[in-house]
Amino acid sequence: MKIFLCLSLAITFAIAPVFAAEPTAPWPLPAITGDAAGVLTTPGLPEVRWRITTAPATVAGLQRLLVEVQADGLKLSGEADLDPVTHDGLWRLTAATVDAAIWLPAAAEKSSLGPLKGFTFTGTIVVTGAGLLHAGVPDGALAVTLRDGTFTLTGPGVTFEGVAADLHLDGLHPLRAPTEQTITFRTAHASGITLADGHATFSLPDETTLKITQVAVQVLGGRVVTDPFTVALTAPAAEVRARFEQIDLAQARAFLPPGGVAEASGSVSGRIDFGWAANGGLSVGEARVRVGQNEAAPVFRFEPSPGLLSGKMPPKISLLPAWLGPLARGASVPNPVYDALHEIELGRTPLRIETLRASVRPRDGGGQSVRLELLARPQGPSVVSEVNFDFTVNGPLEEILQHVLQLRSSLQNR
Numbered sequence: 001m002k003i004f005l006c007l008s009l010a011i012t013f014a015i016a017p018v019f020a021a022e023p024t025a026p027w028p029l030p031a032i033t034g035d036a037a038g039v040l041t042t043p044g045l046p047e048v049r050w051r052i053t054t055a056p057a058t059v060a061g062l063q064r065l066l067v068e069v070q071a072d073g074l075k076l077s078g079e080a081d082l083d084p085v086t087h088d089g090l091w092r093l094t095a096a097t098v099d100a101a102i103w104l105p106a107a108a109e110k111s112s113l114g115p116l117k118g119f120t121f122t123g124t125i126v127v128t129g130a131g132l133l134h135a136g137v138p139d140g141a142l143a144v145t146l147r148d149g150t151f152t153l154t155g156p157g158v159t160f161e162g163v164a165a166d167l168h169l170d171g172l173h174p175l176r177a178p179t180e181q182t183i184t185f186r187t188a189h190a191s192g193i194t195l196a197d198g199h200a201t202f203s204l205p206d207e208t209t210l211k212i213t214q215v216a217v218q219v220l221g222g223r224v225v226t227d228p229f230t231v232a233l234t235a236p237a238a239e240v241r242a243r244f245e246q247i248d249l250a251q252a253r254a255f256l257p258p259g260g261v262a263e264a265s266g267s268v269s270g271r272i273d274f275g276w277a278a279n280g281g282l283s284v285g286e287a288r289v290r291v292g293q294n295e296a297a298p299v300f301r302f303e304p305s306p307g308l309l310s311g312k313m314p315p316k317i318s319l320l321p322a323w324l325g326p327l328a329r330g331a332s333v334p335n336p337v338y339d340a341l342h343e344i345e346l347g348r349t350p351l352r353i354e355t356l357r358a359s360v361r362p363r364d365g366g367g368q369s370v371r372l373e374l375l376a377r378p379q380g381p382s383v384v385s386e387v388n389f390d391f392t393v394n395g396p397l398e399e400i401l402q403h404v405l406q407l408r409s410s411l412q413n414r
Contacts, residue, residue, distance in 0.1 A: 034054060035051060035052065035053045035054070036051070036052045037049070037050065037051040037052070038050055044106060044109055045106050046071045046072040046073065046074070046102060046106070047071060047072070048069060048070075048071040048074070049069070049070050049071065050067070050068065050069050050070075051067070051068045051069075052065050052066070052067055052068075053065070053066040053067075053068075054066075055079075058081050060081075061083075062081035062082055062083055062089050062090075063081070063082045063083075063084055064079065064080070064081050064082075065079065065080045065081075065082060066078075066079050067079060067080065072099075072102060073098065073099030073101065073102030073103055074096075074097070074098055074099065074102075074103060075095075075096065075097050076093070076095070076096040076097075077093075077094050077095050077096070078091060078092055078093040078094050078095075078096075079091070079092050079094065080092075080133065082133060082136075086135065087133065087135050087136035088132070088133055088134060088135065089132070089133040090130070090131070090132060090133065091130065091131060091132070091133055091138050091140065092129075092130040093127060093128055093129045093130065093142070094128070095128070096126070096127040096128070097124055097125065097126055097127075098124070098125040098126075098127065099124060099125075100121040100122060100123040100124065100125055100146065100149055101120070101121050101122050101123075103125075104119070104121045105119070105120070105121065118153050118154060119151055119152060119153050119154075120151075120152045120154060121149065121150065121151055121152075122149060122150040123146050123147070123148060123149025123150060123163065124146070124147070125144060125145070125146050126144070126145045126146075127142055127143070127144050128142070128143050129141055129142035129143060129169075131172070134173075137173060138172060138173075139171055139172050139173045140171070140172060141168070141169060141170055141171070142167075142168075142169040142172070143167070143168050143169075144165065144166075144167040144168075144169070145164075145165065145166055145167075146163060146164060146165040147164050148162055148163070148164065149162075149163035149164070149165075150162075150163065151163055157189075157190070157191075158188070158189070158190040159188065159189050159190075160185045160187075160188045160198070161185065161186055161187045161188070161189075162184075162185055162186025162187060163183070163184070163185045163186075164183070164184045164185070165181075165182070165183045165184075166181070166182045166183075167181050167182075168181065174206065174207040175204065175207045176204055176205065176206055176207065177203055177204040178203055178204070178205045179203060180201050180202070180203055180213060181201065181202050181203060181204070182199070182200070182201050183199075183200045183202075184197075184198060184199050184200070185198040186198075188217075192254075192255065193219065193220070193255070194219075195217045195218065195219050196217070196218040196219070197216075197217065197218045198215075198216070198217045199214070199215070199216045199217070200212070200214070200215045200216075201213040201214050207233070208232060208233050208234050209230060209231070209232060209233065210230070210231040210233055211228070211229075211230050211231075212226065212228060212229050212230070212231065212238075213228050214226060214227075214228065219247075220247045220248050220251045220252050221246065221247065221248030221250075221251050221267070222244060222245050222246035222247040222248060222267060222269070223244070223245050223246065224242055224243070224244045224245075225242070225243050225244075225245075226240055226241065226242045226243075227240070227241040227242075227243070229241075235277075235278070235279075236277065236278040237275070237276065237277040237278065237280075238275065238276050238277075239273070239274075239275050240273070240274055240275070240276065241271055241272075241273050242271065242272050242273075242274070243269075243270070243271045244268075244269060244270060244271070244272070245269045246267045246269060247267055247268050247269070248267050249264035249265060249266050249267060249268065249298050249300070250263075250264055250265050252264070253300075260302070260303060261300050261301070261302065261303065262301050262302060262303040262304075262347050263300065263301040263347075263350070264298065264299070264300040264301075265298065265299050265300075266291070266292065266296070266297060266298030266299055266353070267292070267298065268289050268290065268291050268298060268356065269289070269290045269291075270287065270288045270289040270290050271287070271288050272284065272285070272286070272287040272288075273285035273286050273287070286359055287358040287359065288357070288358070289356045289357065289358055291353050291354070291355065291356055293354075297352045297353055297354060298352070298353045299350050299351065299352050299353070299379060300350065300351055300353070300376075301347045301349075301350040301351070302344065302345055302346070302347045302351075303347060304345070304346045304347050305345050305346075305347075306342075306345060306346065307345070308345040309341040309342075309344055309345045309387070310338050310341040310342050310345060313335065313337060313338045313341060314335055314338065315334065315335055315338045315339075316334055316335055316338075336383045337383055337384060340378070340382050340383050340384045341384060343382075344378060344384070344387070349378050349379065349380065349382065350378075350379040350380075351376035351377065351378060351379065351387065352376060352377050352378075352379045353374060353375075353376050354375045354376060354377055354386070355373075355374070355375045356372070356373070356374050356375075357371075357372070357373040357374075358371070358372050358373075359371050371390075372389070372390075373388070373389070373390050374388070374389040374390075375387075375388050375389075376388075376389070
């Protein structure tokens with residue numbers, strides 16, 4: 001979304017030197033012959049050199065102007081057929097190239113797109129288009145392409161590589177692109193996670209509404225795809241449902257805090273709802289997780305955590321009543337459940353996940369409450385048939401995994 005808006009702004013800045021801003025009233029244009037040239041200086045933008053060459057008037061009596069614009073990272077050529085009195089006419093952008101490294105940061109600086117000001121860019125944007133002039137102000141269609149670009153947000157270290165865009169604007173005043181637009185990227189790196197084959201399709205039916213058809217990306221051995229959603233640009237916010245398929249637990253384990261899960265295999269699928277607002281950030285809603293069954297079920301093994309499951313379980317079972325005192329204490333046998341749990345908590349017995357449920361709810365007074373319910377069975381023979389984990393975490397979402405071992409467990413014996 002932001003890339004699309006920023007590209008649109010860059011185009012506006014590119015053609016601004018060619019077509020003057022809308023006048024308060026049409027003024028008569030005297031007959032022009034010969035050439036004119038000059039330099040346009042705007043604070044915060046590179047110096048722009050322009051040249052206008054006149055050509056014989058058209059059959060309809062329109063004044064024909066040939067325009068060339070050059071600046072650091074910008075090269076543009078076009079022509080306009082202009083009515084000398086009304087300033088109505090036609091314009092054609094025959095060729096334009098824009099260096100994203102120079103003009104996208106300038107466009108972000110000159111706009112209200114604050115988050116884009118922290119990005120650096122590489123790549124060449126190619127623009128073609130044509131349309132009408134109304135009182136000297138251009139409207140019409142533009143085709144914008146970008147190939148093999150790079151966008152980097154230096155603060156948190158987020159980088160998109162191999163960025164490509166194919167944008168087709170049907171109008172400039174107001175800005176509109178009702179047909180499907182496409183932005184893709186080859187890879188992205190953020191917080192140690194690599195994303196691949198990113199693909200976004202969207203449209204801009206009017207200047208206040210952005211419709212996202214789909215955002216899809218490969219991550220952690222699986223794929224994440226969003227359902228269609230809409231963003232109101234006047235007060236940017238969105239409610240999004242993302243579906244994930246075949247997320248590899250072996251790859252995801254690398255992002256768990258140390259001291260919890262030693263090994264994991266298999267995959268999970270499901271969906272998660274979240275919201276985003278420009279003035280409120282990200283919030284997470286309901287999540288549903290699906291796991292495979294039987295041999296396809298995910299498996300995990302604990303890091304050695306003595307007492308995690310067996311802490312409140314007696315290691316031995318007395319064969320005589322307690323009122324017999326020392327005699328009862330001497331007549332006891334090992335507790336097979338204790339031994340089985342001890343093997344699990346020491347990481348010697350893997351657990352196969354049967355069901356996994358997750359839910360996220362807002363808390364009164366702010367923050368969110370996250371509840372996870374997990375039913376697992378020991379892999380291989382065991383006197384314990386299943387282990388249920390049920391735990392709730394209150395607070396920022398980034399703290400959830402740090403509390404993964406603060407749980408209540410229930411056991412079922414054979």
